[in-house]
Amino acid sequence: MTRLSSRHISQLHLYQVLHAVRRNGAAMSRAEIGESTGLSQPAVSSLTRRLLESGALVEVGARPSAGGGRRERELALNSDFVWVVGVNISLFRITVTLTDFAGSVRGTRSAPLATPMAKAALVKRVVKEVRACLAEHGGTGVALAGVGVALPGFVDSMGDLVHWSAVFSAGSKKTHRVTGLAAALSKELEVPVFIENEAKIRALAEQWFGRAARLTDAAAITLDQGLGVGLIINGELYRGRAGLAGEMGHVQIVADGRQCHCGKRGCLEAYVAHYAVVEQGQEAGLLPAGTLLPQDIEATYGQLADTARRPGAAGTKARAIFERQGRLLGTWIGNVVNLLALQLVIVDGGRQLAIELLEGPLRTALDEAMVMPHRGRVPVLIDHEGGEAWARGAASLVLQRLDESAQVVSVTSRHGFDEDLHPTETKNPAARRAAA
Ligand SMILES: [Zn+2]
Numbered sequence: 001m002t003r004l005s006s007r008h009i010s011q012l013h014l015y016q017v018l019h020a021v022r023r024n025g026a027a028m029s030r031a032e033i034g035e036s037t038g039l040s041q042p043a044v045s046s047l048t049r050r051l052l053e054s055g056a057l058v059e060v061g062a063r064p065s066a067g068g069g070r071r072e073r074e075l076a077l078n079s080d081f082v083w084v085v086g087v088n089i090s091l092f093r094i095t096v097t098l099t100d101f102a103g104s105v106r107g108t109r110s111a112p113l114a115t116p117m118a119k120a121a122l123v124k125r126v127v128k129e130v131r132a133c134l135a136e137h138g139g140t141g142v143a144l145a146g147v148g149v150a151l152p153g154f155v156d157s158m159g160d161l162v163h164w165s166a167v168f169s170a171g172s173k174k175t176h177r178v179t180g181l182a183a184a185l186s187k188e189l190e191v192p193v194f195i196e197n198e199a200k201i202r203a204l205a206e207q208w209f210g211r212a213a214r215l216t217d218a219a220a221i222t223l224d225q226g227l228g229v230g231l232i233i234n235g236e237l238y239r240g241r242a243g244l245a246g247e248m249g250h251v252q253i254v255a256d257g258r259q260c261h262c263g264k265r266g267c268l269e270a271y272v273a274h275y276a277v278v279e280q281g282q283e284a285g286l287l288p289a290g291t292l293l294p295q296d297i298e299a300t301y302g303q304l305a306d307t308a309r310r311p312g313a314a315g316t317k318a319r320a321i322f323e324r325q326g327r328l329l330g331t332w333i334g335n336v337v338n339l340l341a342l343q344l345v346i347v348d349g350g351r352q353l354a355i356e357l358l359e360g361p362l363r364t365a366l367d368e369a370m371v372m373p374h375r376g377r378v379p380v381l382i383d384h385e386g387g388e389a390w391a392r393g394a395a396s397l398v399l400q401r402l403d404e405s406a407q408v409v410s411v412t413s414r415h416g417f418d419e420d421l422h423p424t425e426t427k428n429p430a431a432r433r434a435a436a
Pocket of ligand 1: 249250260261262263264267269270
C-alpha cells in the first residue's frame with residue numbers, strides 16, 4: 001500500500017470538508033462539519049479558513065449556539081465560485097447545461113443531433129453548443145471549472161476511451177472505438193473535460209444531489225433507448241475494469257434471441273428498451289412496419305402505450321407487450337439487488353414512461369425474484385427525472401475530480417483550473433504552497 005504524504009492527507013481532508021457541506025445541502029457550523037467528517041475542531045478551523053480564503057466557502061448568517069451564548073457563523077458553498085458545464089449526448093439530441101458550484105442549474109440549451117457521426121464532427125458540434133450556451137446564459141464572465149460529458153455506451157472515463165457507443169459511426173478499422181474524446185474537447189475549450197457513461201452520471205447525480213445522498217449502496221437505472229445501470233458501491237461510483245461495470249442490461253436472457261444494439265443476441269435490453277418494445281409492437285401488427293429513426297422511437301413507444309390503454313383486441317395485445325417488459329425488468333432488478341444487496345434502486349423510465357402498464361407486473365416479479373430478507377425492504381422508485389438530473393450528474397463528475405484534487409484552494413485566475421487534476425500531481429505552485 002502506498003503511504004500517503006502529509007500533503008495528500010491535507011488534500012483528502014479539504015475534500016472531506018467540501019463534500020460534507022455539499023451533501024448537507026444547507027449551511028453548516030464548524031462543529032457540524034467536525035461531526036460529519038470525524039475531523040478535530042482545530043483541523044476543521046484550519047481547513048475551513050483555507051477554503052474561505054480561496055473563495056470556495058462563504059460565511060452566511062448565524063444562529064444562537066446551544067447554550068444561548070456566542071453566535072456561531074455558518075459555512076456554505078459559494079455558488080458563484082466556479083461554474084461547470086454538463087453536456088448530454090443522446091442518439092438524436094445534444095443538451096448543454098450550466099451548473100454553479102452548489103449544483104444549481106443556471107441555464108440550458110438543447111438542439112437536435114444526427115448520429116452516428118465521426119469523432120471530429122462530434123467535437124466540433126459540442127464545442128459550438130457549449131460556446132453558445134455560455135454566451136446565452138451569462139457564462140462567459142465566470143470561472144469555468146470544467147466540462148462533464150454524458151454519452152450512452154461503453155465508456156472508460158479514466159482512460160478517456162469509448163469502447164463502443166451508438167453515437168459514433170464505425171471508423172476506418174470498422175470499430176466504434178474512440179480514443180481521446182475528452183482530450184480533444186479540452187484542447188478546444190481550454191478547460192478540463194471528463195467523459196462518462198450516461199447511467200453512471202445519473203448514479204453520481206443521485207449520490208451527490210439526489211435520493212441516494214446518504215446511502216452507500218444504490219443503483220440508478222435508465223430505461224429508454226437502451227438499458228443503463230450506474231452503481232454506487234461502498235459510497236463510491238463503481239467503474240470496474242476499463243470502466244465497464246454495470247453493463248447488466250446486456251445479460252443474455254435468451255440464447256440466440258433478439259438482436260441487441262450492442263451486437264449480441266438475446267440481451268435483456270433487446271426485450272425491454274424502448275426500441276425493442278416498439279419492434280415487438282410492429283411484429284404484433286400494432287404499429288406500421290419499417291425502421292424508425294432514433295428521434296421517432298420515443299413518440300412511437302408512446303403511441304403503443306396509448307393503444308395498450310384502450311379496450312379491445314389491439315389493447316389486449318399491446319398490454320401483453322408492456323406486461324412482459326415489466327415482468328422481465330422486475331425479475332432482473334430483483335437479481336441485481338440479490339447480487340449487490342442494494343439499499344435503493346432508482347429507475348428512470350424516460351419521457352414516455354407508461355408506469356401504469358409496467359408497474360404491477362414489475363413489482364410482482366420483483367418480489368418473486370428478491371431473496372426473502374430484501375423483500376419489502378428495498379425501495380424501487382420508478383419515475384422520470386427529466387433533463388436537470390443529467391446536468392447535475394455531469395457537474396458532479398467535474399466537481400468530484402476538482403474536490404478530490406483540492407484544486408479549489410488553487411484558483412488564482414478567472415480562467416479555471418490546471419489541466420492536470422490528479423491529486424498527487426498538483427502543478428499549480430499556489431496549490432502546492434497551500435497544500436504543503
Ligand atoms: Zn446487448
